[in-house]
Amino acid sequence: MGSEAGGGAAAIDLLRSAAPFLPDADLLLTPGTGLVLVDLVNGFCTVGAGNLAPVTPNKQIEKMVEESTRLAKVFCQRNWPVFAFLDTHHPDRPEPPFPPHCIIGSGEENFVPALEWLENDPNVTMRRKDCIDGYLASFEKDGSNVFSEWVAKFQIKTVLVVGICTDFCVLDFVSSTLAARNIGRVPPLEDVVIYSEGCATFDLPVEVARSIKGALAHPQDLMHHMGLYMAKSRGAKIVDGILEE
Numbered sequence: 001m002g003s004e005a006g007g008g009a010a011a012i013d014l015l016r017s018a019a020p021f022l023p024d025a026d027l028l029l030t031p032g033t034g035l036v037l038v039d040l041v042n043g044f045c046t047v048g049a050g051n052l053a054p055v056t057p058n059k060q061i062e063k064m065v066e067e068s069t070r071l072a073k074v075f076c077q078r079n080w081p082v083f084a085f086l087d088t089h090h091p092d093r094p095e096p097p098f099p100p101h102c103i104i105g106s107g108e109e110n111f112v113p114a115l116e117w118l119e120n121d122p123n124v125t126m127r128r129k130d131c132i133d134g135y136l137a138s139f140e141k142d143g144s145n146v147f148s149e150w151v152a153k154f155q156i157k158t159v160l161v162v163g164i165c166t167d168f169c170v171l172d173f174v175s176s177t178l179a180a181r182n183i184g185r186v187p188p189l190e191d192v193v194i195y196s197e198g199c200a201t202f203d204l205p206v207e208v209a210r211s212i213k214g215a216l217a218h219p220q221d222l223m224h225h226m227g228l229y230m231a232k233s234r235g236a237k238i239v240d241g242i243l244e245e
């Protein structure tokens with residue numbers, strides 16, 4: 001990130017020293033690992049694609065898309081399981097406090113161009129969701145959970161999570177999945193691993209937020225760090241690197 005992006009260099013240094021965490025050992029990809037893609041949709045990732053999309057090119061988001069695409073290719077080449085959440089909303093059902101986004105038919109709810117090929121890949125289980133928390137969104141009316149069923153079907157012991165936003169949908173999915181794991185709802189899952197460079201969040205600098213009535217500032221680098229920190233504090237592993245066998 002540039003020195004001014006997402007809260008400023010001094011602020012991020014201060015936060016990293018005030019709420020530090022050490023990354024876990026790089027993840028070695030082995031059978032029994034499943035990849036979870038969180039909301040790699042135009043509405044959050046593609047410049048100008050709606051109310052919650054970046055307004056200008058954003059390095060953290062570009063890197064997240066690049067790394068997620070790279071990992072999706074690795075998993076699909078090996079015929080390993082991939083689970084993809086896609087934020088998707090009915091126009092008549094708002095999601096406060098957020099403005100309308102990823103409305104069905106707008107194109108915002110579909111994979112970013114770099115991942116469009118995933119739609120027809122047999123390794124991928126897609127789950128459209130109208131809920132921030134992907135684990136919660138995976139429940140069917142009969143109480144079954146499609147994410148838990150995917151973990152069981154492929155006997156997944158480790159899920160590798162990438163996507164957007166680090167401190168919203170990624171954090172909420174990871175927190176709920178870890179809580180569910182702890183009470184035996186996601187067997188045989190053992191580890192939830194977040195790849196830091198495969199995640200991103202949005203940027204709403206404090207000086208911009210001040211000019212928008214009711215807006216909550218959201219400095220990108222700071223909130224990305226806090227998202228990872230919170231996930232780690234819930235029991236997720238945070239890795240800075242992925243090793244391929």
Ligand SMILES: [Zn+2]
Nearest residue numbers: 087095130131
């Ligand atoms: Zn949404």
